Amino acid sequence: MSAIEVHDLRKIYSGVSAVDGISFDVSNGEVFGLLGPNGAGKTTTVECIEGLRQPDGGEVSVLGHKHTSVRNGIKELIGIQLQTTGLYPLLTVYELLHLFGSFYQKSLPPDDLIKMISLEDKRDTRSKDLSGGQRQRLSLALALVNDPALVFLDEPTTGLDPQSRRQIWGIVKELKQRGKTVMLTTHYMEEAQTLCDRVAVMDAGKIIALDSPQGLISQNFEETAIEFEDRNSADMTTLEKLPGVKRASRDGSLVTLYTLDTPHTMEGLLDAARNGQLHFDDLRVRSATLEDVFLKLTGRRIRD
Amino acid sequence: MRSFVQLYIATVREFVRDISALFWTMAFPIMFIIIFGIIFSGDDSDVSFSVGVVNEDGAASQQLVDSLNQIEAFEVHTGSRDKEIAALKDGDRRAVIVIPAGTGEQIGEYKTQLMRGGGTELPQANLEVYYDPSDTNRSQIVLSIVDKVVSGMNVGVSGITPVLTIDQQKVKIGDEDLSSIDYLLPGILAMSLMQMGLFGTAAPLVSLREKGVLRRMGATPLSRSSMLASQIAFRLTTAFAQTALIVIVGAIFFDVNIQYSNLLQIIGVVLLGSSMFITLGYFLSGLAKTEEAIQGIVSLPNFIFMFLSGIFFPVEMMPDWIRPLVDIIPLTYLGDLLRRVMIDAGSYYSPTRSLIILTGWLVVCGVLALRFFRWESQS
Numbered sequence: 001m002s003a004i005e006v007h008d009l010r011k012i013y014s015g016v017s018a019v020d021g022i023s024f025d026v027s028n029g030e031v032f033g034l035l036g037p038n039g040a041g042k043t044t045t046v047e048c049i050e051g052l053r054q055p056d057g058g059e060v061s062v063l064g065h066k067h068t069s070v071r072n073g074i075k076e077l078i079g080i081q082l083q084t085t086g087l088y089p090l091l092t093v094y095e096l097l098h099l100f101g102s103f104y105q106k107s108l109p110p111d112d113l114i115k116m117i118s119l120e121d122k123r124d125t126r127s128k129d130l131s132g133g134q135r136q137r138l139s140l141a142l143a144l145v146n147d148p149a150l151v152f153l154d155e156p157t158t159g160l161d162p163q164s165r166r167q168i169w170g171i172v173k174e175l176k177q178r179g180k181t182v183m184l185t186t187h188y189m190e191e192a193q194t195l196c197d198r199v200a201v202m203d204a205g206k207i208i209a210l211d212s213p214q215g216l217i218s219q220n221f222e223e224t225a226i227e228f229e230d231r232n233s234a235d236m237t238t239l240e241k242l243p244g245v246k247r248a249s250r251d252g253s254l255v256t257l258y259t260l261d262t263p264h265t266m267e268g269l270l271d272a273a274r275n276g277q278l279h280f281d282d283l284r285v286r287s288a289t290l291e292d293v294f295l296k297l298t299g300r301r302i303r304d
Numbered sequence: 305m306r307s308f309v310q311l312y313i314a315t316v317r318e319f320v321r322d323i324s325a326l327f328w329t330m331a332f333p334i335m336f337i338i339i340f341g342i343i344f345s346g347d348d349s350d351v352s353f354s355v356g357v358v359n360e361d362g363a364a365s366q367q368l369v370d371s372l373n374q375i376e377a378f379e380v381h382t383g384s385r386d387k388e389i390a391a392l393k394d395g396d397r398r399a400v401i402v403i404p405a406g407t408g409e410q411i412g413e414y415k416t417q418l419m420r421g422g423g424t425e426l427p428q429a430n431l432e433v434y435y436d437p438s439d440t441n442r443s444q445i446v447l448s449i450v451d452k453v454v455s456g457m458n459v460g461v462s463g464i465t466p467v468l469t470i471d472q473q474k475v476k477i478g479d480e481d482l483s484s485i486d487y488l489l490p491g492i493l494a495m496s497l498m499q500m501g502l503f504g505t506a507a508p509l510v511s512l513r514e515k516g517v518l519r520r521m522g523a524t525p526l527s528r529s530s531m532l533a534s535q536i537a538f539r540l541t542t543a544f545a546q547t548a549l550i551v552i553v554g555a556i557f558f559d560v561n562i563q564y565s566n567l568l569q570i571i572g573v574v575l576l577g578s579s580m581f582i583t584l585g586y587f588l589s590g591l592a593k594t595e596e597a598i599q600g601i602v603s604l605p606n607f608i609f610m611f612l613s614g615i616f617f618p619v620e621m622m623p624d625w626i627r628p629l630v631d632i633i634p635l636t637y638l639g640d641l642l643r644r645v646m647i648d649a650g651s652y653y654s655p656t657r658s659l660i661i662l663t664g665w666l667v668v669c670g671v672l673a674l675r676f677f678r679w680e681s682q683s
Contacts, residue, residue: 052523075525086520088512090321091314102310103524126321142520 001064003028003150003181004049010057011044018044020205021058026183026198028149031176033192034185035290036202037302042185043083045202046152049183050080063150076104079143079151083158085135089128093119093138096127097145104146113141117171133164140171151175153184157191169195187302189290201294208297213290220296221288223247223258226265228280230255238277242268251301255280256292307526311534318508319542328503329546333496334553337489341558344484352379353446356388356400364408371453372401378449392434399446402432411461418462486561487649489554490642491615494577496546498609498635501581502588502602505539509589510598518679528679536582543578544571551646562646569645576662577638583669590676608633615639619652634665 004026011019019041026032034042047053049060051074059066062074087096094110101107114123117137122130127138136156143151153172157165165188172195175182186192192199193213201209201216209216223246230253239248244261259265262285272278294302319325355378359369373380381388381397388400410429417426433450435443512518521531547570554560563570584605592598610616612626613635622630630636637658644651651658 050523052519075523080523082516082520082523084516084519086516086518088314088318088517089515090318095314095317099310099314100524102307103521103526105525 001028002026002061003030003063004032004183005061006045006049006058007060008058009045009048009055009060011041011048011053012056017205019048019055022200022202022205022207023058024200024207024210026181028181029176029179030197031172031182031184031195033196033199034183034202035187035189035192035196035199035294035302036185037187037300040202041205042187042202043154046154046183046185050078050152051075052080076146077148077150079146079148081139081143081151081153081156083154085127085139087127087135087138087142090126092124092126093130094123096138097141100142100145106147107145108147113144116144116174117141118167131164133160133167136160136164136168137171140168144175148180150181150183153182155185155187157186157188165191189294189302193290199290201290201297203294203298209293216290216293217288220293221258223260223288224262224285225288225292226257226259226262226269226283226285228255228269228283229253231279231281234272234278238272242272244268247296249295251295256295258288258292308530308534308537311526311531312538315535315538319504319538322508325504325508328499329496329542330549332499333492333546333550336492336495337485337550337553337558340488340492341485341554344488352377353398353442354379354381354396355446356381356383356391356397358383358385358388358400358402360385360405361403361407361409362405364412365403368403368407368457371457372450375449375453377445389434392436395436398439398442399433399435399450401450402434404430404432407431415461485554485558486647487643488616489550489558489560490646491613491639493547493550493574493646494613494615494635494639494642495610496550497543497574497578497638498581499606500539500542500546500578501583501585502606504542505582505585506588506592506602507595507598509535509586510592511595513589513678514593514595514681516681519681522679539582540575540578543574543582547574560647563648566645566648570642573638573641573645576659576666577634577642580634580638580662580666580669583666583673586673586677587669590673590678593682609635612636613639614652632661634662637661 002025004024006025007023008021009019009023010017010021022041022045024032034045036042044053048055049062051062063077065074088099091099093114097110097113101110111123114120117140119134119137119141122134127135130138140153140156143153156172157168160168169191172182172184176195182195184191184195196213198210198212199216200207209219211219230250233253234255236248236250239245239255239257242257243264244259245257245265246260247258249256257265257269266285269278269280269283273280291301294300355372357369357372357380359365359382369380369382372378381391383391385400385402388397388402391397392400407429410427413427414429431450431454433447435446437443518531522528551560551562555562585602588601588605589598592601612622612630613633614622614630615635619627619630619636619640637653640651640653641655641658641662643649644655
């Protein structure tokens with residue numbers, strides 16, 4: 001049995017399809033990511049699955065329950081982190097965890113959760129006095145209060161500094177080790193690549209690709225990416241004619257060349273620079289990432 | 305049940321840690337009582353009037369001076385005519401009573417003639433009373449007391465048994481036993497119940513909604529009805545805490561005469577009034593999109609109701625053109641009813657009318673709250 005089964009899910013807001021007939025399954029114990037830019041329909045999708053929004057079409061089944069029939073029964077079994085943390089500002093970390101624990105039939109002791117999110121020294125601090133990262137960790141702990149088998153995390157690291165982001169990643173990895181199923185949304189490529197077993201790439205209400213991060217990359221790219229800042233706006237067709245280049249793309253001054261033969265392409269590139277045909281800065285060679293996949297599939301980059 | 309209790313405790317914690325809600329619901333009414341209590345306490349304990357008595361008749365009229373001296377409300381000063389009238393002009397006397405020379409003699413003559421079977425012309429004695437006509441209220445009280453003393457003496461002198469007497473029954477009417485703070489205290493309670501509905505309900509609800517707290521709890525198995533029940537139970541207990549606080553402060557510091565025998569009625573009226581204003585708060589919270597906007601939205605009814613409801617000034621004093629407004633304001637009726645049950649003062653409106661109008665407001669606010677109250681931010 002899959003943890004989540006979604007079939008032809010649709011949600012329409014004032015005539016516009018926010019979610020346009022998507023289908024996917026999430027297996028037990030899997031970390032599943034919905035990756036896409038803001039407005040792609042990620043949050044609407046998870047909120048339909050959580051039972052917080054009523055879908056306009058399609059079927060959703062969570063842990064074997066068709067949730068429309070047992071709305072509250074499902075909430076007992078799942079953990080939800082919303083994009084807005086929604087904490088009582090004047091309650092302390094401990095008080096909030098204790099309060100939320102009382103909403104469930106079974107719950108974990110607040111102090112265990114506090115330890116898990118490493119907020120021991122903030123146990124008696126009011127939530128409004130926490131930093132963004134601490135608040136986000138608390139919000140994550142609130143989603144785990146009932147020790148759920150399935151956890152939903154909606155943009156868990158948006159707006160956080162790199163250190164806080166890594167702390168959250170550590171907690172998610174720990175959840176996976178403990179056999180929890182996690183469904184998260186993100187618009188950070190690196191996050192999806194680090195955490196997720198499988199990623200569904202979403203754009204404009206549709207899933208445009210679904211595979212493991214490595215699968216998505218190798219499916220779309222055998223190439224290596226050569227990237228540089230081009231100050232002179234060189235002609236793209238010239239760049240595409242460099243030896244070994246399969247495709248070239250430009251985003252502002254940032255040029256990416258995808259090549260199957262890195263040494264030859266680099267040679268050509270350096271020659272062009274020597275001849276004065278090209279002026280570049282910040283040259284780097286890297287293997288393709290999910291960012292490249294998204295760029296290839298949509299023609300756009302995902303931005304923060 | 306566990307979630308209900310925990311949510312109740314959480315709401316209490318949020319409330320007592322929220323300075324603004326605490327101020328408007330608890331500190332503000334207490335401040336009012338203390339300020340009004342201090343302003344009016346001076347007047348109440350000292351209801352005596354300084355009265356000058358000039359006895360130009362000497363020993364023959366000493367009896368009259370003595371009876372004036374016995375009047376509790378009078379603080380009698382004796383002296384010469386010039387001196388006392390000068391004191392009146394300086395504002396040191398409310399009135400000056402002059403007993404002209406020969407008054408005692410005239411009274412004696414009157415008695416003698418009366419006993420003989422009377423002549424056609426009985427002699428008359430005149431007292432002169434000087435007072436300041438600009439200070440109508442107090443002068444009228446002084447004059448009527450003097451009048452009463454004089455008629456008492458007339459009856460005594462003539463030996464006639466009065467045909468019409470006053471059988472004094474202790475029925476409190478208006479201000480005789482009640483001081484101004486007695487009148488104001490129920491009004492202040494009504495005001496604080498209203499502010500609990502406005503500042504203590506509408507404003508925090510908007511804040512919780514806009515911060516996503518209501519929505520976050522909606523993502524747990526907690527039902528919306530438990531959430532509502534817990535919030536409302538908390539606010540009703542707060543209403544009774546306000547009532548107790550105001551009554552205690554009033555009774556201990558300002559000696560307010562609360563009719564404790566009316567406890568059940570008092571509880572009933574507080575319950576009705578606070579339910580009505582809490583419901584109004586739920587309705588108003590739906591009209592604001594931001595925490596700043598709700599402060600403006602609740603301030604409007606707060607000030608209109610406070611000053612036009614007759615909780616501070618008697619409704620009779622309001623100009624006629626404003627009366628239709630006064631007559632629909634719920635605070636008018638809550639204040640009036642509370643005054644009736646708490647201090648046993650006469651109410652201006654009939655209790656039936658007040659109850660009907662307050663219930664009407666409760667129902668209308670309830671319908672509007674169902675229509676406008678929102679669990680989730682719209683932005």
